[in-house]
Amino acid sequence: MAPFFHYLPETNGFLQQFLFGHISGCQGKYDEVSVQSFFKALQNYNDVAMQLFLFYFPELEAARAAELLKSPADLVLAVRDLQNCNDTIKNNLLAILLNPAREIQRLSYELVEREQQIKLLYEKKAEMLTQLRLQFTEEHAQTCWGEGAKASTDLTQFEYVTVAFCALCKNVIYERFQNDSLLFVLGNEYEKTQFPEEDESSEEKFAACVTALGEKNRWLFFNYIFEHEGVTGKELEKEFGMTGPNVYYHLGALSRAELVKSESKGRNIHYYVDRDTIRKMRRYLERYEG
Numbered sequence: 599m600a601p602f603f604h605y606l607p608e609t610n611g612f613l614q615q616f617l618f619g620h621i622s623g624c625q626g627k628y629d630e631v632s633v634q635s636f637f638k639a640l641q642n643y644n645d646v647a648m649q650l651f652l653f654y655f656p657e658l659e660a661a662r663a664a665e666l667l668k669s670p671a672d673l674v675l676a677v678r679d680l681q682n683c684n685d686t687i688k689n690n691l692l693a694i695l696l697n698p699a700r701e702i703q704r705l706s707y708e709l710v711e712r713e714q715q716i717k718l719l720y721e722k723k724a725e726m727l728t729q730l731r732l733q734f735t736e737e738h739a740q741t742c743w744g745e746g747a748k749a750s751t752d753l754t755q756f757e758y759v760t761v762a763f764c765a766l767c768k769n770v771i772y773e774r775f776q777n778d779s780l781l782f783v784l785g786n787e788y789e790k791t792q793f794p795e796e797d798e799s800s801e802e803k804f805a806a807c808v809t810a811l812g813e814k815n816r817w818l819f820f821n822y823i824f825e826h827e828g829v830t831g832k833e834l835e836k837e838f839g840m841t842g843p844n845v846y847y848h849l850g851a852l853s854r855a856e857l858v859k860s861e862s863k864g865r866n867i868h869y870y871v872d873r874d875t876i877r878k879m880r881r882y883l884e885r886y887e888g
Contacts, residue, residue, distance in 0.1 A: 651695060670696060758779040759782070804879060806854070823870065830867065831867065832866075
């Protein structure tokens with residue numbers, strides 16, 4: 599199927615060119631083409647093969663292209679010399695041109711199957727969006743906006759606040775500010791992203807951090823790395839008078855708890871405090887204030 603989807607330099611690909619150039623009533627807009635009209639156009643196998651051949655050999659006239667399509671030996675030679683295509687494209691293109699009916703029927707079947715998959719996905723996502731809208735009550739919105747205001751901005755300054763949902767994205771939250779209007783686009787798991795401390799694993803992660811920092815040397819390491827970003831193991835050995843194995847033992851414990859992260863720079867490994875983990879710990883503790 600590759601030749602149907604391959605993009606040559608300065609082209610939009612064969613299917614898009616065929617879609618807009620050989621279907622009655624289509625003026626270059628996708629919404630003007632029905633699935634049925636597209637499949638009907640594909641059923642003219644010889645015409646599709648001719649258009650595909652001319653797509654890859656635009657310098658040929660239609661009469662010459664028709665002659666080559668009737669001569670398998672000449673067709674093989676022409677395709678083998680084709681530029682801007684790898685061997686996979688050439689071999690598949692040759693198979694289509696030599697037996698257009700079989701290969702184009704195969705394309706049609708795959709497109710029909712894909713259409714059904716997209717329909718089912720659309721129905722599933724539409725149902726998910728409906729559930730999200732039903733769950734997002736005014737009371738729930740006020741709670742979310744109140745939490746967001748602590749970290750970002752005062753939402754009372756906006757006259758219009760619009761909330762939309764994207765069922766395809768789980769973790770992406772998008773916002774747009776324009777004059778007195780605010781738009782939120784929330785993924786279907788927006789609460790886990792916006793409030794990660796509510797995740798089921800947060801308590802275990804917090805416990806792992808506390809355990810890692812419970813040893814005096816690790817706490818000293820953590821503070822030193824926090825104050826001196828980009829610390830190497832050698833620097834810690836020198837600062838605390840410890841051997842290499844002991845230093846890396848404690849660094850390993852801090853890394854497993856995701857309190858520090860590492861980055862290679864040349865031959866050295868530098869250690870940094872994972873500030874995202876610290877923010878999560880702080881939010882976790884804030885739940886118990888007072």
